[in-house]
Amino acid sequence: MSNPITQDLLNLSHELGREDRGLAMLGEGNTSTRLTDDTFLVKASGTCLGTLKEEDVVECRLSALLPMLEKENLTDQQVDDALLAARVDPKAKKPSVEAVFHAWLLSLPGIKFVGHTHATTVNQILCSPRARELAARRMFPDEIVCCGVASVFIPLTDPGLKLAQVIRRETEAFIKKHQCQPRVILMQNHGIITLGGTWQSVLAAMLMAEKAAKVFVGAAQLGGPVFFSEENIARIAGRPDEAYRQRALKM
Numbered sequence: 001m002s003n004p005i006t007q008d009l010l011n012l013s014h015e016l017g018r019e020d021r022g023l024a025m026l027g028e029g030n031t032s033t034r035l036t037d038d039t040f041l042v043k044a045s046g047t048c049l050g051t052l053k054e055e056d057v058v059e060c061r062l063s064a065l066l067p068m069l070e071k072e073n074l075t076d077q078q079v080d081d082a083l084l085a086a087r088v089d090p091k092a093k094k095p096s097v098e099a100v101f102h103a104w105l106l107s108l109p110g111i112k113f114v115g116h117t118h119a120t121t122v123n124q125i126l127c128s129p130r131a132r133e134l135a136a137r138r139m140f141p142d143e144i145v146c147c148g149v150a151s152v153f154i155p156l157t158d159p160g161l162k163l164a165q166v167i168r169r170e171t172e173a174f175i176k177k178h179q180c181q182p183r184v185i186l187m188q189n190h191g192i193i194t195l196g197g198t199w200q201s202v203l204a205a206m207l208m209a210e211k212a213a214k215v216f217v218g219a220a221q222l223g224g225p226v227f228f229s230e231e232n233i234a235r236i237a238g239r240p241d242e243a244y245r246q247r248a249l250k251m
């Protein structure tokens with residue numbers, strides 16, 4: 001029997017990979033969890049979230065991947081070599097190219113799990129001229145409870161190391177502006193990342209973000225959405241009953 005953290009990661013992966021949810025198909029998306037001070041588990045390249053098995057996750061060293069964020073102009077080959085060299089077990093599968101942003105997000109205080117998908121409705125908006133509004137605005141209370149007061153927005157960026165660097169820059173700017181960590185990161189023409197202290201909170205943020213995207217698309221057909229004002233958001237985010245719901249949801 002695998003250790004409980006690996007099992008949590010597989011549970012999260014299977015929930016995110018469920019075909020009926022339209023979040024990820026085939027090799028799309030990836031997941032990760034912090035294991036020790038210096039290591040984390042991440043989905044291997046080319047494996048499928050919905051059927052992920054223990055041998056499809058790779059233990060990697062943070063100390064081997066985080067220094068890459070300081071480097072400019074690494075070739076694809078150098079990035080590939082570094083990904084392979086970061087594995088604790090050299091016989092393990094190759095980690096996803098997105099392992100670098102997982103490593104950085106898992107190094108934030110309190111973040112234990114990260115999920116990434118190409119959720120269909122979220123991507124409908126992220127591939128539209130209104131992409132930024134989905135990140136900046138909020139429409140209903142549970143969206144704030146599960147997805148936070150706003151999401152980080154990542155303008156169109158090449159996947160791989162460059163994307164990890166832009167995610168770090170934009171997430172640091174978000175934390176400075178909002179004085180809290182984000183729960184959701186939206187990447188233009190690409191997909192969504194959710195992060196949290198439990199696998200349940202990562203799943204809840206993902207499902208609620210996809211629901212919010214459905215509400216957005218539907219409301220847009222009726223001339224909307226009508227968004228919350230900044231005061232609406234601040235009031236909901238500060239309510240004690242909402243804090244209670246967040247704890248009950250393991251947020």
Ligand SMILES: [Zn+2]
Pocket residue numbers: 029098116117118190191
């Ligand atoms: Zn992706």
